[in-house]
Amino acid sequence: MTTPDVRGLEQLERAVLDDAASLATALRQCLMLAGYAHHEELRAWALKELEGYAAADELPSYRKVPAALEVVVDLYLPGQIIRDNTQRVSPNQLPPHARDRGIGESAPIRQGVRELEALVTRIDRAAVRLSPPGSADYALLMTQEQHRQGNEGSHITSLHWDVSVASIAGVLDQIRTRLTQFVAEVRAAMPPGQQNPNPDQIDSAAQQALNITGGDGSTFNIVAPNAKADRGGTASANVNEPAPATPQPWWHRTSVIWGAIAALGTVAGVIVTVAVK
Numbered sequence: 001m002t003t004p005d006v007r008g009l010e011q012l013e014r015a016v017l018d019d020a021a022s023l024a025t026a027l028r029q030c031l032m033l034a035g036y037a038h039h040e041e042l043r044a045w046a047l048k049e050l051e052g053y054a055a056a057d058e059l060p061s062y063r064k065v066p067a068a069l070e071v072v073v074d075l076y077l078p079g080q081i082i083r084d085n086t087q088r089v090s091p092n093q094l095p096p097h098a099r100d101r102g103i104g105e106s107a108p109i110r111q112g113v114r115e116l117e118a119l120v121t122r123i124d125r126a127a128v129r130l131s132p133p134g135s136a137d138y139a140l141l142m143t144q145e146q147h148r149q150g151n152e153g154s155h156i157t158s159l160h161w162d163v164s165v166a167s168i169a170g171v172l173d174q175i176r177t178r179l180t181q182f183v184a185e186v187r188a189a190m191p192p193g194q195q196n197p198n199p200d201q202i203d204s205a206a207q208q209a210l211n212i213t214g215g216d217g218s219t220f221n222i223v224a225p226n227a228k229a230d231r232g233g234t235a236s237a238n239v240n241e242p243a244p245a246t247p248q249p250w251w252h253r254t255s256v257i258w259g260a261i262a263a264l265g266t267v268a269g270v271i272v273t274v275a276v277k
Helices: 009-017 023-037 040-051 095-101 113-122 133-148 167-187 200-208 248-263
Strands: 063-065 068-075 082-091 107-108 127-130 154-164
Touching: 009 023, 009 167, 023 040, 023 167, 023 248, 040 113, 040 200, 063 200, 107 133, 113 167, 127 167, 133 154, 154 167, 167 200
Parallel strands: none
Antiparallel strands: 063 107, 068 082, 068 154, 127 154
């Protein structure tokens, strides 16, 4: 018995080549094509890109983007309050538990593509803030350490990644490019005159373009090619690098600066920017 050919390649091709078309539409076309081909791994990949990746899911490399780690500090000084003072920090300056969890200068982008598309098209800023898991607890720990150091007026209100909108647009572009490569690989495998691909051609193209391993009963396994991380990036760091044995806490290195600010607290109308060196 011959295996029926797979429908939907032309619709997917039109969707991925139309930059004005939503990427979510193209992924839904891919989802349908994978269903016709009975390719569970391709369906799973398309569905994750549509719905977003859960916290327990391993992310493809193109969904990890360079991002600066920042804290927001409120300073309560004699006769003066300085709010929303944003400072950049190093991963080594975070509480040990945050470092152990691999929180560094690389932000995971787990949202579905429709949410990412809306973020890119509607936001009027060059960057967005994303909070790592447990950020409220880490901010509290850092505040408590400040108080132990004698800086009673220092309150860390948030810890977040500063993510370039261009980097998020780059994630969407990476997904569209992979879909385009998938279509190209299918076309290359089809001999002249063949109207629709067969499941074997779909499976081969998925492996070539998306590094998805096919086959009955196989485990969903995406090992996406490494993505360049130069879109709107700041500094980058390997989140798997071990922290130095005795990192110098950021609150210790800035306590002298905050002490100097406190001395200036009686001067009305002074705008102070604290920079962590």
